[in-house]
Amino acid sequence: MGLNIIVLAKQVPDTRNVGKDAMKADGTVNRAALPAIFNPEDLNALEQALRLKDKYTGTTVTILTMGPGRAADIIREGLYRGADKGYLLTDRAFAGSDTLATSYAISRAILKLEKADIIIAGRQAIDGDTAQVGPQVAEKLGMPQITYAEEIISADKGKVVVKRRLERGVETVESPLPVVVTVNSSAPACRPRNAKLLMKYKHAKTITESQNASEDYINLTNDRPFLNIPEMSVNDIDADPKWLGLSGSPTKVKKIENIVFQAKEAKQLTAADDEINELMKELIANHTIG
Amino acid sequence: MNNVFVICEIDEGKVVDVSLELLTKGRTLANELKCKLEAVALGHKIDGIEKELYQYGADVVHVGDDERLDPYTTLPHTAVITGLFEEEKPQIALLGATTFGRDLGPRVSSALQSGLTADCTSLEIGDHEDKKAGKTYKDLLYQIRPAFGGNIVATIINPDCRPQMATVREGVMKKEIYDKHHKGKLNKLDVNKYFKPEDLVVKVVERHMEKSKVNIKNSSIIVSGGYGMGSKENFDMLYELADVIGAEVGASRAAVDAGFAEHERQVGQTGVTVRPKLYIACGISGQIQHVAGMEDSSMIIAINNDPNAPINRIADYVITGDVAEIVPKMIKYYKQNTK
Numbered sequence: 025m026g027l028n029i030i031v032l033a034k035q036v037p038d039t040r041n042v043g044k045d046a047m048k049a050d051g052t053v054n055r056a057a058l059p060a061i062f063n064p065e066d067l068n069a070l071e072q073a074l075r076l077k078d079k080y081t082g083t084t085v086t087i088l089t090m091g092p093g094r095a096a097d098i099i100r101e102g103l104y105r106g107a108d109k110g111y112l113l114t115d116r117a118f119a120g121s122d123t124l125a126t127s128y129a130i131s132r133a134i135l136k137l138e139k140a141d142i143i144i145a146g147r148q149a150i151d152g153d154t155a156q157v158g159p160q161v162a163e164k165l166g167m168p169q170i171t172y173a174e175e176i177i178s179a180d181k182g183k184v185v186v187k188r189r190l191e192r193g194v195e196t197v198e199s200p201l202p203v204v205v206t207v208n209s210s211a212p213a214c215r216p217r218n219a220k221l222l223m224k225y226k227h228a229k230t231i232t233e234s235q236n237a238s239e240d241y242i243n244l245t246n247d248r249p250f251l252n253i254p255e256m257s258v259n260d261i262d263a264d265p266k267w268l269g270l271s272g273s274p275t276k277v278k279k280i281e282n283i284v285f286q287a288k289e290a291k292q293l294t295a296a297d298d299e300i301n302e303l304m305k306e307l308i309a310n311h312t313i314g
Numbered sequence: 315m316n317n318v319f320v321i322c323e324i325d326e327g328k329v330v331d332v333s334l335e336l337l338t339k340g341r342t343l344a345n346e347l348k349c350k351l352e353a354v355a356l357g358h359k360i361d362g363i364e365k366e367l368y369q370y371g372a373d374v375v376h377v378g379d380d381e382r383l384d385p386y387t388t389l390p391h392t393a394v395i396t397g398l399f400e401e402e403k404p405q406i407a408l409l410g411a412t413t414f415g416r417d418l419g420p421r422v423s424s425a426l427q428s429g430l431t432a433d434c435t436s437l438e439i440g441d442h443e444d445k446k447a448g449k450t451y452k453d454l455l456y457q458i459r460p461a462f463g464g465n466i467v468a469t470i471i472n473p474d475c476r477p478q479m480a481t482v483r484e485g486v487m488k489k490e491i492y493d494k495h496h497k498g499k500l501n502k503l504d505v506n507k508y509f510k511p512e513d514l515v516v517k518v519v520e521r522h523m524e525k526s527k528v529n530i531k532n533s534s535i536i537v538s539g540g541y542g543m544g545s546k547e548n549f550d551m552l553y554e555l556a557d558v559i560g561a562e563v564g565a566s567r568a569a570v571d572a573g574f575a576e577h578e579r580q581v582g583q584t585g586v587t588v589r590p591k592l593y594i595a596c597g598i599s600g601q602i603q604h605v606a607g608m609e610d611s612s613m614i615i616a617i618n619n620d621p622n623a624p625i626n627r628i629a630d631y632v633i634t635g636d637v638a639e640i641v642p643k644m645i646k647y648y649k650q651n652t653k
Contacts, residue, residue: 039462064571124424151462153584154432156420159388163424168516169388171417185519190413191578193523197387199516210577274429274475278442278456281467290616290626295635297643303615303631304647312592312613313535313559314652 026082027179028138029073032130032145032161033066033087033102035095039150060094062101065146067214069207072176073144074106074215080180084108086137090118090130096230099253103225104217109250111137112230115257117268123152125272127160132261134165142179143204147172155206162204169204170197174211230255317350317374318343319404319477321395322367323414324357324384332410332484334370339437339487340408341371346439347453349405350374354398356391356505358384364500371492378503382514385521386414389513390505392421397508399426404477406455408437411481423479429472430479431457433583435486435606442471449473455480460583460602467602485531485587485607528578530562534591538564538581538608541572542597542618543637549574551641552596558648564588566604569597582607597637600625617641 037058070087077083087102087110089095099110113133121129134140143162148155155171162169174189177196184203188195189210227244230253234241245251258268266272293299308314318340322333337353344351353372355363357379364375376398382390395418399407407422409415411433423430436458442451455478457470472478530536537556543549549569556563565575567582581588582604593611598604600616600623608614609628616629617637626632633640 037462039465122429123420124427124429127424152432154420154430155416156423156430156432159417159420160424163392163421169417169421170516171388172413188413190523193521195385195518195522196520197516197518209571274427274472275431275457275470276473277468278471279469280461281469282465290629290632293631293633295633295640295643300633300640300643301647303633304644305651307592308648308652313561313648 026080026084027076027141029076029083029085030134030137030140030143031066031070031073031085031087031102031107032143032157033070033089033098034063034146034149035060035089035091035098036063036149036151037061060097062098063146063149065148065207065209066098067146068209068211069144069146069205070102070105070107071212071214072173072205072207073142076142076176076179077106084138086110088113088130088133088137090114090126090133093230093232096233096253100225100228101217103228104222105215106218106221111254111256113256113261117258117265120270120273121268122273122275123154123156123160124274125268125270127157127164128267128272129261129263130157131161131164132263133256134161136256136261139202141201142176142184143167143202144176145204145206147206147208158204158206165202165204167202167204168199169206170199171206173205173207176205225251227251228253315403316405316476317352317402318347319352319354319399319402319407320372321407321409321415321418322353322355323410323412324355324360324363327357327360327363329355329363329366330410330412330484331489332412332415332482334366335484335487335489336408336410336482337367337370337372338490338492339482340406341492343406343437343439343455344371344373347405352376352402352404354378354395356380356383356394358382364498368496368498369491369494370489371496373498374501375498376501376503378505380505382509383505385518386418387516387518388417388421389516390509391418392425393508393510393513394503394505395422396425398503399477407477407479409479409481411483415481419479419481426475426477428475428477428479429470430481431459431470431472432481434459434480434482435467435583437480437482442473444473454478460606465602483583483585483587485589528562528576530564530579530581530588531586533562533588535559535561535594536564536581536588536590536592536608536611537561537594537596538566538598539569539574539596540566540598540604541568541574542599542620543569543574544597546574548597548638551638551645555594555641555645558645561592561594564593564608566598566601595625595629596641598625599623600628
């Protein structure tokens with residue numbers, strides 16, 4: 025008997041590599057210049073799901089992502105690495121959602137999918153770093169949550185055993201299924217793409233993406249229904265619009281400031297021996313070091 | 315009613331530092347709002363824990379003492395906090411941004427449908443005018459945090475939902491005894507009335523906690539490395555410098571992500587906030603997320619091959635050059651000129 029696993033994944037701007045060209049002349053972030061990537065800890069989450077699939081025959085791994093049309097890349101990436109299918113939750117009504125409105129939309133979508141045994145997500149996404157969506161989805165679904173997971177040790181007989189990585193050590197917890205687990209970056213990295221799966225799924229598209237597709241493509245997907253990536257909109261998830269988007273978000277952004285450091289008068293040095301020695305001498309003399 | 319609450323974290327019977335830091339901050343906020351400061355402490359065998367919380371300014375301490383509250387698991391703690399908040403209706407609730415606070419906070423905020431802002435670096439009280447709705451809000455909590463990987467700073471507010479919840483990392487706020495003789499009121503909670511059977515399904519089967527080996531928060535000198543160190547091997551030379559001059563090694567997030575150093579060493583908004591006497595930033599460009607965690611250092615030396623690196627703007631000494639060449643020179647000089 026296999027498990028039914030849903031992996032929550034997010035497409036994020038690669039905020040770790042914000043170079044100079046990623047800042048506009050007015051000092052604001054040029055989001056268009058940042059590559060969109062699979063949120064790193066969501067890849068750790070996917071790996072945990074795939075390991076359970078390896079271990080328990082008949083397990084299905086479904087990727088669920090919320091975002092604009094281009095977030096279908098996340099689903100394709102997941103399919104290349106071993107996920108069985110994916111859903112793109114996309115609608116303009118989701119724009120402006122904070123973590124609570126996001127969690128509400130995701131939890132409604134999950135209820136529309138085949139009943140999940142385990143929902144696995146990355147601990148947090150690098151564009152917001154809040155670590156809130158996992159626990160909030162769990163709360164909305166009335167499921168227990170296990171955060172900061174490093175390893176899902178087992179998931180059978182109706183319960184899951186998970187090792188958590190905390191500030192000062194590890195903890196092993198046991199919870200009945202269904203459960204939401206969020207995975208840390210200290211968990212094993214995700215396996216790479218599989219060449220066969222890449223060939224199998226490289227033409228996988230959402231309905232929106234295949235709108236302008238040629239007749240050949242339509243014929244292809246008729247033969248291979250697994251190439252269709254289903255989209256879900258507000259109408260598909262029985263959501264109350266007042267809990268979505270800006271109106272469903274209790275937190276509001278009052279102000280955004282770009283970072284401008286107050287420049288200090290700094291002493292400029294080079295790597296020359298005498299300059300380094302002079303600095304060290306000064307630091308030792310005034311007891312800053314030593 | 316409508317007071318400022320701090321949800322305290324208890325570790326082995328002791329209140330952790332970040333909770334005391336938040337009480338200090340909470341006291342300031344409560345004074346400004348002319349309301350009371352209340353603390354919640356949940357655990358087991360924590361008799362007398364309220365005394366320390368009074369000293370840090372709590373006017374009321376709610377204590378829940380029950381074996382099912384220790385070790386911490388999400389659901390029983392959520393049940394008690396949510397139930398208590400529904401009765402007490404706090405206007406503000408603060409938690410440490412530890413694994414405890416970041417596990418409990420979102421669960422509580424979702425249950426109460428109230429907003430939560432993670433990892434705030436500053437909390438202030440201020441007004442807000444919603445021009446579209448023609449409404450003015452008095453005395454909101456401004457929750458200020460870097461966002462977008464630290465490239466911007468956002469001020470977040472929760473105009474309509476209560477409590478206004480925020481988490482803050484350890485070391486960001488200063489902890490200060492408010493008044494050694496300050497006495498508050500103890501409210502012993504009957505936790506049974508909050509638990510439902512399904513709150514008790516998760517069990518901790520094993521725990522291995524150790525004292526942290528890394529203590530950058532209390533170190534007076536920190537040698538910190540960034541992505542610009544280039545490799546794990548290059549990064550490792552910082553341990554030698556640190557060893558020689560009696561410092562602890564820190565790291566930027568990029569260096570931690572690249573695997574140069576463990577997460578415990580991360581300085582910045584999503585790591586530790588430090589205020590050492592000397593901070594040597596090696597190969598760190600100085601994104602706000604990092605700077606937020608070290609800008610209060612008494613002296614900053616920036617070593618970077620980019621003369622325009624943002625870190626240089628807050629540095630007292632800027633050394634422009636190859637860090638792999640400069641650090642060994644510093645080690646050599648120190649070894650030759652001290653005993």
